[in-house]
């Protein structure tokens with residue numbers, strides 16, 4: 001299910017809250033884009049399922065406090081800002097992820 005808005009972004013219902021247990025990383029494909037949905041401490045985050053270093057998937061990564069770590073070469077990405085640590089230098093895109101009732105919604109912005 002999706003809804004387009006005037007700004008060119010699209011919001012998708014990515015599943016029930018129960019599908020995203022606390023402190024988990026879950027892969028999803030929405031709007032043809034592979035993303036990960038993260039629940040950390042009850043807060044939801046969504047980002048591309050590709051490390052900005054060498055594009056390995058982040059769904060097999062590790063959750064740290066406020067960050068997701070790519071297990072391939074150890075880069076981390078801040079869940080609030082997208083800021084990367086070496087060996088990645090490029091910030092990761094963050095999508096808006098919100099809880100609406102018992103559903104999790106992700107908004108993909110056109111870039």
Ligand code: FES
Pocket residue numbers: 051052053054055056070071072073074075087088
């Ligand atoms: S591919 Fe993620 S740190 Fe290298």
